[in-house]
Amino acid sequence: MIITHLRAENFLKYAELEFSDLPASGLIAVSGPNESGKSTIGETICFALFGRTYSVKTDAPEKLIRWGQPRCNVSVDFRGKNDHSYRISRYLDAEGTQGARLESLDDGEITLAKGAEHVAAALPGLTGFDYEEFVESFYLAQRELTTPHPHSHALMAMAGIAPLAKIRAELQEANAQDAKANADTASKIAELETRIAELGIDKQRLPDLETTRATVASVQEEKAERLGLLQRLVADYQEKFPAACKARSAQGKARLFAVLFFVLAAVLWGGWAILTQLPDSGVSQQLHAWLANTIPDWQPERVAALLAAAVVATTLFVVSVAVGARQGGHLGKLADHAHELARQLGLALESAGSGIRDPLENVARLVSAPEPEPETNPANVQSSESTEASNSESRELPLPDSVAALRDRATRFDADTVEIKQAVDSIGPVLLNQSMTLKNQVTLVDRAIEEEQQRLREAEELKAMGDGHRDTRREREHRVRVRNVGISLLENASRERSHQFNRGIRSLAGRALPRFTEDRYQHLQIDESLSVRVFSNDKHDFMEFDEISSGTQRQIMLAVRLALSQELIRSTVGGAQFIFLDEPFAFFDEQRTLETLHALPQLSDELAQIWIITQQLPEAAQVDAHIRCSRDTEELRVAAPEP
Amino acid sequence: MSSEEQQEAGPSKVVRNPATEFAAFCAAERERRSNADPDFGADVFDEAVQLIVRKLEALNAEGF
Numbered sequence: 001m002i003i004t005h006l007r008a009e010n011f012l013k014y015a016e017l018e019f020s021d022l023p024a025s026g027l028i029a030v031s032g033p034n035e036s037g038k039s040t041i042g043e044t045i046c047f048a049l050f051g052r053t054y055s056v057k058t059d060a061p062e063k064l065i066r067w068g069q070p071r072c073n074v075s076v077d078f079r080g081k082n083d084h085s086y087r088i089s090r091y092l093d094a095e096g097t098q099g100a101r102l103e104s105l106d107d108g109e110i111t112l113a114k115g116a117e118h119v120a121a122a123l124p125g126l127t128g129f130d131y132e133e134f135v136e137s138f139y140l141a142q143r144e145l146t147t148p149h150p151h152s153h154a155l156m157a158m159a160g161i162a163p164l165a166k167i168r169a170e171l172q173e174a175n176a177q178d179a180k181a182n183a184d185t186a187s188k189i190a191e192l193e194t195r196i197a198e199l200g201i202d203k204q205r206l207p208d209l210e211t212t213r214a215t216v217a218s219v220q221e222e223k224a225e226r227l228g229l230l231q232r233l234v235a236d237y238q239e240k241f242p243a244a245c246k247a248r249s250a251q252g253k254a255r256l257f258a259v260l261f262f263v264l265a266a267v268l269w270g271g272w273a274i275l276t277q278l279p280d281s282g283v284s285q286q287l288h289a290w291l292a293n294t295i296p297d298w299q300p301e302r303v304a305a306l307l308a309a310a311v312v313a314t315t316l317f318v319v320s321v322a323v324g325a326r327q328g329g330h331l332g333k334l335a336d337h338a339h340e341l342a343r344q345l346g347l348a349l350e351s352a353g354s355g356i357r358d359p360l361e362n363v364a365r366l367v368s369a370p371e372p373e374p375e376t377n378p379a380n381v382q383s384s385e386s387t388e389a390s391n392s393e394s395r396e397l398p399l400p401d402s403v404a405a406l407r408d409r410a411t412r413f414d415a416d417t418v419e420i421k422q423a424v425d426s427i428g429p430v431l432l433n434q435s436m437t438l439k440n441q442v443t444l445v446d447r448a449i450e451e452e453q454q455r456l457r458e459a460e461e462l463k464a465m466g467d468g469h470r471d472t473r474r475e476r477e478h479r480v481r482v483r484n485v486g487i488s489l490l491e492n493a494s495r496e497r498s499h500q501f502n503r504g505i506r507s508l509a510g511r512a513l514p515r516f517t518e519d520r521y522q523h524l525q526i527d528e529s530l531s532v533r534v535f536s537n538d539k540h541d542f543m544e545f546d547e548i549s550s551g552t553q554r555q556i557m558l559a560v561r562l563a564l565s566q567e568l569i570r571s572t573v574g575g576a577q578f579i580f581l582d583e584p585f586a587f588f589d590e591q592r593t594l595e596t597l598h599a600l601p602q603l604s605d606e607l608a609q610i611w612i613i614t615q616q617l618p619e620a621a622q623v624d625a626h627i628r629c630s631r632d633t634e635e636l637r638v639a640a641p642e643p
Numbered sequence: 644m645s646s647e648e649q650q651e652a653g654p655s656k657v658v659r660n661p662a663t664e665f666a667a668f669c670a671a672e673r674e675r676r677s678n679a680d681p682d683f684g685a686d687v688f689d690e691a692v693q694l695i696v697r698k699l700e701a702l703n704a705e706g707f
Contacts, residue, residue: 163661167698478687485684486691493668 001127002576002609004085005077008044010069013037014634017044019627021640024079024576025608026601026624028641031617036629037636038613039141042580046139048076048088049123050131051098051116054141062094070094077105080126081575086112088119102126128574133157137565140558140581158568159501161494168490171483178476185473192466201459206452209366213445216359220438223351227431230348233341234424237410237417244334244413247327254324261317268310275303335411342407345423349403352430356438363441367448398426501567502526508563508604509556515599516555518592521548524556532556551587555596558584562603569606578609590618597621662699666692 002024008017014037022028030038043053047064056063065072075089085105092098100119104110113122124130135141137158156162271287278284292298406423409415506526513534514522523535525542533542534556545553562579569577585593597618600610617626625641669692677683 160661160664163699163702164665166702167695170698171695482687482691482694485687486695489665489669489672489691490695492672493665496668497664 001081001578002079003045003076003578004079005087006041006044006048006075008048008072008074010066010072011044011047011074012040012064012066014040014044014636015066015069016635016637017041018637018639019641020638023609023624023641026610027597027622028609028611028625028627029617029621029623030611030613030627030629031615032629033615033631036631037633038615038629039582041627041629042139042141042582042611042613044074045076045580046134048074048090049127050134051090051100051120052131054135054139061092061098062096064092065094078127079576081128082126083575084126086126088123090116129157129568133568137561137568138577138579140561140579140584158564158571159498160571161497161501164490164494164497168487168494171487171490175480175483175487178480182473182476185469185476189466189469189473192462192469196459196462196466199455199459199462201455205366206449206456209445209449209452212359212362212366213442213449216363216438216445217442219356219359220435220442223431223435223438226344226348226351227428227435230341230344230424230428230431233337233344234417234420236337237341237420240334240337241413241417244331244338247331247334248413251324251327251331254320254322254327256320258317258320258324261313261320265310265313265317268306268313272303272306272310275300275306331413334413338411338413341420342410345403345407345410345420345427348424348427348431349397349400352397352427352434353400356434359438360441363445367444396426397430398423504567504570505560505563508566509559512559512562512599512603513556515603516559516592516596517552518595521552521556524560526560532560549587551589551592554584554587555592558596562600562607565607566604569604575606576608577606578611579607580611580613582613583615584612585614594618594620597623660703662696662703665699666696669695 004020004022004024006017006019006022008014011017013035017037017040019041030041032038039055043055043064046053052058052061053064071091071093073089073091075087077085077087079085087103087105087109088100089103090098090100098116100114100116101111102113102119102122104112113119129138156165271291274281274284274287288298288300403423406415406419410420506524509524509526510522513524520537521534522537523542525533525535532545534545534548534552535542536548545556548556558581565577565579569575585596588596593614597612600607600612612623617623623643626643627636627638627641629636669688673685673688673692676688677685
C-alpha cells in the first residue's frame, strides 16, 4: 500500500490538511517543533484507514474533531497491493456518528463499500493487514519503541501462525464440547442400561408363556369340545331313544312271528307231503282221521288246500324274518350313536377326572411372579377359587365303574335318558368349570404375553437408543482423535513456522543493525518470546538487551520493527508498502540519524514509502520529500512536496 | 458491493497461502511418521490434514 493523496478537514489540529502527488518511494520527512501537528499526520492516515487512532480511545472518537467544529472529514488515496488505486473516506460528527466509504479510482469513482463495518471488512483485502497488524508493524507511533507481545494476534499474523492458532483453538473448543457431550452420552447410556436391567428381561419367558398358552388353550378347547360333543350326543340319544325302543320291540315281534310261521309252515308242508306222497301209509291214514275229526267237512280231495296253507305260512315266515331284519338294521344304526355316546361319556369322565392342576401350576409359575397387579386380578382370584372348586367337583364325579355299566347299557339303549342325563349332569359342570377356568388362564397368559411383548419392545427401544448413543459416542471419539492429531500437527507447524519467522526476523534485523549502529553491533539472537540479545563487535560477545544504551536499544528495536514489517509484507501483504515512523530517532545522535536515514530506503524493496517524523532533520539528510509543520499553521496543503 | 467489485477487492492472503504451506508441512510429516512408526494411523492423519486444510481454505477465503 502506497499513499498517494491525503486530505483532512477539522481533524485534530488542522482545519485543512492536504498532501497530494506524494512520492511512491523514498523518504518523506515531516519535521517541526513540538505541537506543530507532525503526529497528527500519522493519526490522520490511521483514522482514514481504520476509523480509529493509536492515541485516542475508541470510546471517545469525537476528541478527534477539531475544537469547536461539528464534524471532521478525512480521506486517503492509495495504491493497493494489487497496484490498483483506491480512496477511503471517513467522516465523524460530534455525536460520534461515523461514516465511511471505499472507492475504486481506476475507472472513475466506483464505490466498493459503504459504512464503517463494510469498509473494515473490505479493506484488508486491498491492503493485506488490519489495525492490529498495522500498529505493530507499519505504524510506529510516538511512544516507547518495544517489541510486540509474542502471542499478540499481530505477531502471529506476521509469522503466519494466526490461522493455525485460530483453528487450533477451534479444535480444542470442539474437543471440549465433544468431551462434555460424551460425558452426557455416557450418563444417558448408563441410565438406559439401568432401565433395561430394571426391566429384568428373561428371553426364555416369552417362549415359555407362548408354549404354556398353547398348552392351556389346547386343554381348554379339548374340554369345551368334549363337553359340547357330549351334550349333542345326549340330545341325540334322547331323541333316538324312543325310536330305538320301538325298533327293538318291532324286531322282537317279528322274530316271534317268524318262529311261529316257521313251525306252522313246517307242519303244513309235512302233512301235505305225507298225504300226497305216502297216501297208503299208516301215518297218512291217521292224519286223515285226525283232520276229519278236527276240520268239519274234511275231504281227502282238500289236500290241495293244505298245500295252499303251507305256502301262506311260509310266506308269512319270510315276511316276519324280513321285518325283523329291517328293524335290526335300523336298531344297528341307532346303536352307532349310542356307542359314540358311551365312548364320549367315558372320555369326558376321564377328562374331567384328570383335573387342571398342571396347567394351572404352569400358569401360576409364569404369570404370578413378575409384577403384582395394583388392583385385585379377578383372573387370579378366579383361578385359585376355580382350582379348589375343580378339585371339589372332581371328588363328586360318578365312579368309573358305574359309568362303565351305564355306558354298556347305553350301547344297547337299555339306559334311559334320565340315567344318561344324570351322568352327564355330574360330569358336564366339572368340564365346563375346568374349561372356563382354563379360558380365564388363557386370558391371563395372553395379558402376560402382551405385557412381556411390550416389555421386550421397550427393552429393544432402550437398546436401540443405547446403540444410537454408543454410535454417536464412537463418532465423537473418532472426531476427537482426528482433532488431536490435527492439534498436534498445528502445534508442530506453528512451532516450525515460528522458528522460521524468528530466523527471518533475526536475518532481516541483522542486516539493518550494522547500518544503524555504524557496524558496532551486527548479530542478533531472538528467542521465541522475541527477547533480544545483540553481538557487540567491540566486546566480541553477545550482550543482554538491558546492558546496552537507550539509543542503541531503540536502534535495535527499530531494526526489529522494520524486520517485522518486512516479514508481514512477505507473509500477507505483498507489493510495495508505506511505513510511518513517528520520532524514531529520539535518542539518536546526528551521525547515527544520518546513517539510519541513509540506510532505511536500502533495506527493502517492499518498504518503499518511508514516512519519518522528526523534530529536526539534519541539514545533511537526503530525503525525497520534506513537509514542514508549524505550531501556528491550521491549514497545511502540500502538492508534490520537494526534498 | 457487486461481485465484480468484491473480486476487485480480493482476499488479502495472496502472498502466503497457509493451507498450501500446511499441506506441504503435513506431507513431509506424514512421510516422517510413516517411516518412524509402523503403527502410524495414516487414515486418521489424512482425515486430520483434510479437516485443517479445509478450515484454512475457508479462513483464507474469508480474508483472515
